[in-house]
């Protein structure tokens with residue numbers, strides 16, 4: 001019998017998500033008689049202990065009988081059970097200093113660590129992520145902020161809704177003024193923002209038309225990497241080349257700053273990639289953007305006016321376009337920034353279900369195999385030893 005445990009999230013502040021919902025646990029145990037799931041009780045998980053009990057799932061503080069333990073965020077080192085196989089987001093593969101002790105403890109305690117972030121399909125695309133609901137919540141927050149700033153309409157904050165279904169109910173009867181939204185990116189986050197565009201009936205306009213026309217109703221356009229970046233030397237774009245040499249590419253977003261009211265930023269970004277615009281562009285009179293939902297959310301990254309994370313409770317701050325300083329939100333001549341770093345936590349039930357679905361579809365069967373390349377390639381530590389693929393972490397893992 002394979003015993004799987006769902007651990008309680010112990011990292012502070014407590015995360016409210018979980019790897020499998022009660023119904024997913026029920027489905028698994030019905031369809032896989034050789035698997036049993038035990039859930040560690042939690043007072044802050046988005047699914048209540050009772051919901052698991054009602055689904056026929058066993059609750060137990062003690063998970064020592066489990067071989068595999070599933071979490072979401074980093075597990076505090078003192079909570080790690082020796083000799084177990086853990087799956088969670090460890091944030092150790094880039095030698096993140098705050099998690100050095102975590103990896104060292106994993107090795108000391110003979111633990112096997114499979115990192116969700118390292119689970120990829122054959123083509124290198126990540127299997128698991130919370131981007132879709134980050135996109136949904138980010139898009140909603142961006143529009144809500146614009147309504148508050150312009151005092152033209154109001155929307156219910158997402159975290160006040162039980163789940164996505166309830167959020168959608170609030171959209172009925174919402175009439176938005178004419179406004180123009182630019183969405184960047186083409187991954188999971190962008191897909192989530194497009195979902196909200198559809199639900200609110202905001203019309204898609206191709207980028208070239210969006211740039212030159214005005215509309216009597218709300219519209220959006222989407223700029224994928226191929227529309228955003230051009231190689232300096234020959235004005236072409238190749239995905240493979242861009243991923244390898246992003247520093248050779250210029251960003252073509254600038255014309256959109258004069259045609260856009262809300263920017264929803266969902267691109268992949270790192271330091272080698274040109275920002276969407278500069279502080280100098282931001283200070284110009286023709287800079288039209290009033291609200292930026294920076295879902296990508298890198299401080300001083302693809303959006304220079306990202307001055308750091310905001311929180312679910314206090315999601316928006318203003319930025320003065322000339323002094324570059326933070327201001328109160330919703331003022332008339334500032335840019336409002338929505339930079340929440342944990343957006344999926346506003347819709348934790350749906351985000352967890354989506355995560356569990358992906359886990360079920362692409363990872364679960366691998367856990368039942370004697371050997372799985374997918375799992376092996378995402379295994380940072382195997383019974384207390386770094387695997388070959390992650391041996392570059394040795395100096396970080398050494399005590």
Ligand SMILES: NC(=O)c1ccc[n+]([C@@H]2O[C@H](COP(=O)([O-])OP(=O)(O)OC[C@H]3O[C@@H](n4cnc5c(N)ncnc54)[C@H](O)[C@@H]3O)[C@@H](O)[C@H]2O)c1
Nearest residue numbers: 131134186187188189243267268295296297340341342343
């Ligand atoms: N604020 C939040 O709560 C939150 C939540 C989830 C994700 N995010 C962030 O949003 C951004 C987008 O996330 P996502 O889930 O849409 O990602 P994704 O993995 O679904 O998509 C990323 C896109 O970037 C492309 N890409 C991958 N590697 C690249 C590279 N080296 N160079 C250029 N492009 C590359 C991919 O082809 C894909 O189209 C990320 O920066 C992520 O950290 C924020």
